[in-house]
Amino acid sequence: MNETDEHNIEEDGFAEVVKLGEDDPLQLSSGETLSPFNVAYKSWGTLNTDKSNAILVCHALTGDQYARGKNPLTGKEGWWPKVIGPGLPIDTDKFFVICANVLGSCSGTTGPKEINPDTGKVYGLDFPVITIADMVSAQVKLIDYLGIEKLFSVIGGSMGGMQVMHWAVGYRDRLRTAMPIASTWRHSAQNIAFHEVGRQAIMADPDWQGGKYAESDARPHAGLSVARMAAHITYMSEKSLTSKFGRNLQDRDKLTFGFDADFQIESYLRYQGISFVDRFDANSYLYITRAMDYYDITSNYNGNLTEAFDGTDVKFCIMSFTSDWLYTTRESREMVRALNAVGAQVSFMEIDMDKGHDSFLLDCPEMFNIISGFLSAEAEVAGIKTNE
Amino acid sequence: MNETDEHNIEEDGFAEVVKLGEDDPLQLSSGETLSPFNVAYKSWGTLNTDKSNAILVCHALTGDQYARGKNPLTGKEGWWPKVIGPGLPIDTDKFFVICANVLGSCSGTTGPKEINPDTGKVYGLDFPVITIADMVSAQVKLIDYLGIEKLFSVIGGSMGGMQVMHWAVGYRDRLRTAMPIASTWRHSAQNIAFHEVGRQAIMADPDWQGGKYAESDARPHAGLSVARMAAHITYMSEKSLTSKFGRNLQDRDKLTFGFDADFQIESYLRYQGISFVDRFDANSYLYITRAMDYYDITSNYNGNLTEAFDGTDVKFCIMSFTSDWLYTTRESREMVRALNAVGAQVSFMEIDMDKGHDSFLLDCPEMFNIISGFLSAEAEVAGIKTNE
Numbered sequence: 001m002n003e004t005d006e007h008n009i010e011e012d013g014f015a016e017v018v019k020l021g022e023d024d025p026l027q028l029s030s031g032e033t034l035s036p037f038n039v040a041y042k043s044w045g046t047l048n049t050d051k052s053n054a055i056l057v058c059h060a061l062t063g064d065q066y067a068r069g070k071n072p073l074t075g076k077e078g079w080w081p082k083v084i085g086p087g088l089p090i091d092t093d094k095f096f097v098i099c100a101n102v103l104g105s106c107s108g109t110t111g112p113k114e115i116n117p118d119t120g121k122v123y124g125l126d127f128p129v130i131t132i133a134d135m136v137s138a139q140v141k142l143i144d145y146l147g148i149e150k151l152f153s154v155i156g157g158s159m160g161g162m163q164v165m166h167w168a169v170g171y172r173d174r175l176r177t178a179m180p181i182a183s184t185w186r187h188s189a190q191n192i193a194f195h196e197v198g199r200q201a202i203m204a205d206p207d208w209q210g211g212k213y214a215e216s217d218a219r220p221h222a223g224l225s226v227a228r229m230a231a232h233i234t235y236m237s238e239k240s241l242t243s244k245f246g247r248n249l250q251d252r253d254k255l256t257f258g259f260d261a262d263f264q265i266e267s268y269l270r271y272q273g274i275s276f277v278d279r280f281d282a283n284s285y286l287y288i289t290r291a292m293d294y295y296d297i298t299s300n301y302n303g304n305l306t307e308a309f310d311g312t313d314v315k316f317c318i319m320s321f322t323s324d325w326l327y328t329t330r331e332s333r334e335m336v337r338a339l340n341a342v343g344a345q346v347s348f349m350e351i352d353m354d355k356g357h358d359s360f361l362l363d364c365p366e367m368f369n370i371i372s373g374f375l376s377a378e379a380e381v382a383g384i385k386t387n388e
Numbered sequence: 389m390n391e392t393d394e395h396n397i398e399e400d401g402f403a404e405v406v407k408l409g410e411d412d413p414l415q416l417s418s419g420e421t422l423s424p425f426n427v428a429y430k431s432w433g434t435l436n437t438d439k440s441n442a443i444l445v446c447h448a449l450t451g452d453q454y455a456r457g458k459n460p461l462t463g464k465e466g467w468w469p470k471v472i473g474p475g476l477p478i479d480t481d482k483f484f485v486i487c488a489n490v491l492g493s494c495s496g497t498t499g500p501k502e503i504n505p506d507t508g509k510v511y512g513l514d515f516p517v518i519t520i521a522d523m524v525s526a527q528v529k530l531i532d533y534l535g536i537e538k539l540f541s542v543i544g545g546s547m548g549g550m551q552v553m554h555w556a557v558g559y560r561d562r563l564r565t566a567m568p569i570a571s572t573w574r575h576s577a578q579n580i581a582f583h584e585v586g587r588q589a590i591m592a593d594p595d596w597q598g599g600k601y602a603e604s605d606a607r608p609h610a611g612l613s614v615a616r617m618a619a620h621i622t623y624m625s626e627k628s629l630t631s632k633f634g635r636n637l638q639d640r641d642k643l644t645f646g647f648d649a650d651f652q653i654e655s656y657l658r659y660q661g662i663s664f665v666d667r668f669d670a671n672s673y674l675y676i677t678r679a680m681d682y683y684d685i686t687s688n689y690n691g692n693l694t695e696a697f698d699g700t701d702v703k704f705c706i707m708s709f710t711s712d713w714l715y716t717t718r719e720s721r722e723m724v725r726a727l728n729a730v731g732a733q734v735s736f737m738e739i740d741m742d743k744g745h746d747s748f749l750l751d752c753p754e755m756f757n758i759i760s761g762f763l764s765a766e767a768e769v770a771g772i773k774t775n776e
Contacts, residue, residue, distance in 0.1 A: 204610035
């Protein structure tokens with residue numbers, strides 16, 4: 001959706017890839033282990049001497065580590081160009097900012113499209129089913145590797161916010177502040193339902209071949225494209241679809257009485273589907289949506305959100321968007337209420353924006369101000385120094 | 389969703405099928421014609437001597453003419469068993485009730501799965517793209533055939549309501565009252581988007597074969613099933629999905645860390661998809677969703693709803709449901725406002741029910757009372773007599 005001039009995007013190079021878990025396997029929620037596994041990450045800014053200025057930015061379902069600068073895999077601008085950078089809300093002049101591709105994804109971190117070291121073949125469905133907690137466990141190993149004891153902040157939108165919550169609940173001593181945006185504390189039935197439609201679309205594609213498509217030249221592009229189209233509707237609001245497309249026709253002045261894309265919304269959706277398959281792996285889509293469906297931050301706490309937060313001294317800054325019907329304000333409020341109930345420090349803002357769930361990826365000055373203000377204030381409280 | 393005992397459903401027999409348009413071809417919105425074409429319909433009750441007690445009930449996207457009694461094609465109960473019948477809201481002791489399978493559908497009325505009389509082969513994609521207006525044109529020919537000059541009422545929910553609106557706007561002299569339920573006056577961008585996902589899912593299925601699957605043994609069941617799953621989510625409310633399924637697991641006490649249907653909502657959706665393909669034709673699904681997307685009651689009136697209603701003496705009774713996010717109360721209110729602006733007679737009720745769009749098909753006493761009350765009062769005003 002970024003309409004920036006690609007020629008003006010800062011070149012930022014490929015991610016670092018580190019091999020982790022060789023001596024100390026990654027314990028997964030399923031009981032299985034991964035050893036070794038790779039994590040691909042980018043970083044910006046400079047880690048200060050006492051390693052107190054590190055911020056981990058967590059990406060969403062189809063995101064990656066290329067949050068800013070040109071993504072060398074796609075040639076497109078990163079997904080949070082107005083948030084991370086010198087003088088921007090997550091200020092790389094002050095903070096050392098890390099963004100890692102999540103476990104199970106397909107931009108360099110180990111996932112179903114990578115080689116299984118035990119067999120020398122592509123994992124495919126032999127990759128273990130993972131959870132958001134497992135993604136965070138992998139990130140913890142990266143942070144250990146980087147020698148960082150305590151993150152100044154963990155920040156992310158949507159599935160990124162789920163990782164933030166797992167950090168805050170599972171590793172509360174390893175972070176000072178947490179900023180989940182447009183996110184939730186457990187995946188709802190409706191959201192599981194939309195994901196299940198996407199998975200069934202992929203699995204219905206004969207080119208999926210039971211997940212073994214890497215052994216052939218075919219890829220389940222048709223199924224993945226349909227999955228993306230269905231998901232994309234949920235990322236926008238009815239209002240933004242109406243104001244952006246309405247019933248406008250695409251490059252024609254009347255209905256064609258056929259099954260071509262008569263309406264702009266059809267053409268737009270098809271483009272979203274088709275362009276997605278070039279940059280994303282179908283099996284990764286299955287694994288990551290599954291991880292999101294499994295997400296329930298209270299699962300180790302008898303379904304009790306208050307219990308999950310009890311005793312935390314992490315400071316929370318929670319944001320939701322009025323028009324987000326995927327992860328609604330109600331769900332953010334439930335987190336705020338539970339945090340208040342245990343006397344935790346939490347600030348909450350519902351941002352009035354009509355672009356739906358994807359608002360957190362768009363030009364939203366109010367969100368920028370909140371991120372900037374919260375981080376600055378907390379950095380002052382914590383006495384964070386930057387190396388001169 | 390009906391959990392009635394199938395053995396207790398009244399046997400009601402197959403529909404009548406009439407061949408129409410032999411001498412007088414059906415003029416379609418596209419400019420094409422159909423001649424002849426079949427209409428399959430059911431009727432209940434007795435047409436009175438002055439033919440003033442006829443009610444046309446219009447079905448929704450995947451509905452059919454078997455509104456009450458046992459559907460002989462599926463063995464299941466009809467879709468409006470508590471609405472149509474002796475002593476029920478649409479009282480077959482008083483009214484002669486007709487329900488016809490819509491043009492383009494697959495339960496006996498001419499559609500893409502029927503034989504093209506010009507070629508002797510199944511139509512497939514040679515069937516012309518039709519509109520809601522065309523469905524109504526076919527119904528008008530049926531009503532002519534039945535010798536009925538003026539319908540007492542035209543009633544329907546969802547796409548049925550769209551047909552009601554086309555009757556009311558296009559054939560205002562042919563009906564006395566109109567009752568669109570959970571419907572709208574033009575298909576929104578979001579609704580077009582959901583339909584487009586469904587169509588792409590069907591067309592992505594190699595068994596669809598460019599629409600020519602009738603020439604083989606294969607059917608695009610996988611694609612049609614995915615289309616149905618995506619649509620089904622939109623028929624329910626987030627609240628009803630949460631209260632009915634939440635994050636409950638299906639026949640297991642813990643997550644399996646696999647891609648089986650761990651959650652009840654997944655299992656339910658898969659069942660909705662799989663059971664649908666046995667009763668519905670994939671090409672019909674393409675044609676009917678297209679007709680709905682093309683639907684805009686103002687298209688001949690410069691986009692002006694008031695103009696469309698100007699001068700009408702049809703009496704309207706409009707209903708919406710609080711939890712319906714597919715055809716929202718807002719859209720019904722827009723119709724009410726435009727009808728008020730032209731001094732038309734309109735009553736409107738927003739019914740507080742949390743089951744989403746499908747509420748109109750469910751046990752909803754408030755809706756039953758409104759239908760019953762409106763029809764009784766209008767029948768009295770009109771002096772409708774039933775044959776003794």
